[in-house]
Amino acid sequence: MNGLWSKVGCRATIAQMRYSPERTRDCAAWLVGRQATVVGIVRHGAYALIELDGEREESPGGVLRWPVHWDDLEIYNSLPQPGQADVYRLGLSKGTRRAIQHAVPADSTVSLCGMRARPLPLLEWSLPFVPTAARACSECVLELEQRAKLAAVSGRTSPEPR
Numbered sequence: 001m002n003g004l005w006s007k008v009g010c011r012a013t014i015a016q017m018r019y020s021p022e023r024t025r026d027c028a029a030w031l032v033g034r035q036a037t038v039v040g041i042v043r044h045g046a047y048a049l050i051e052l053d054g055e056r057e058e059s060p061g062g063v064l065r066w067p068v069h070w071d072d073l074e075i076y077n078s079l080p081q082p083g084q085a086d087v088y089r090l091g092l093s094k095g096t097r098r099a100i101q102h103a104v105p106a107d108s109t110v111s112l113c114g115m116r117a118r119p120l121p122l123l124e125w126s127l128p129f130v131p132t133a134a135r136a137c138s139e140c141v142l143e144l145e146q147r148a149k150l151a152a153v154s155g156r157t158s159p160e161p162r
């Protein structure tokens with residue numbers, strides 16, 4: 001299961017639709033070939049939870065997140081900032097038409113851009129913040145990039161523990 005968690009945050013293409021759950025396979029014609037981001041793990045590691053690129057309105061039933069079998073995905077193992085993004089939890093802010101995804105430090109309920117955001121629990125875990133997600137907060141992404149630059153300058157690979 002640990003190996004699977006390293007795939008959360010990776011970009012993926014839906015390559016085929018042979019082993020995924022029936023509900024996902026029902027939309028195979030629409031899903032195969034789409035680009036997505038792995039945002040979680042479901043069914044005890046059997047499936048990846050992916051979030052499709054694009055707008056909710058374009059998706060079947062307005063659903064952007066689908067459980068897809070790992071073997072139906074082509075995953076690119078290049079995280080944008082290895083060791084950086086995964087220490088921030090995903091927090092959602094409401095009030096706008098669509099929930100924006102903010103980066104929330106592990107010990108806080110306030111995001112990097114200063115928003116009060118609620119962490120989004122999925123099963124037992126919190127979801128990591130994914131800078132490449134379609135609805136990632138641009139201010140949080142900027143702040144993450146600046147912290148990554150600082151970390152690179154000081155030769156660190158992870159943020160200062162507190």
Ligand SMILES: [Zn+2]
Pocket residue numbers: 101102103111112113114115137138139140
């Ligand atoms: Zn933010």
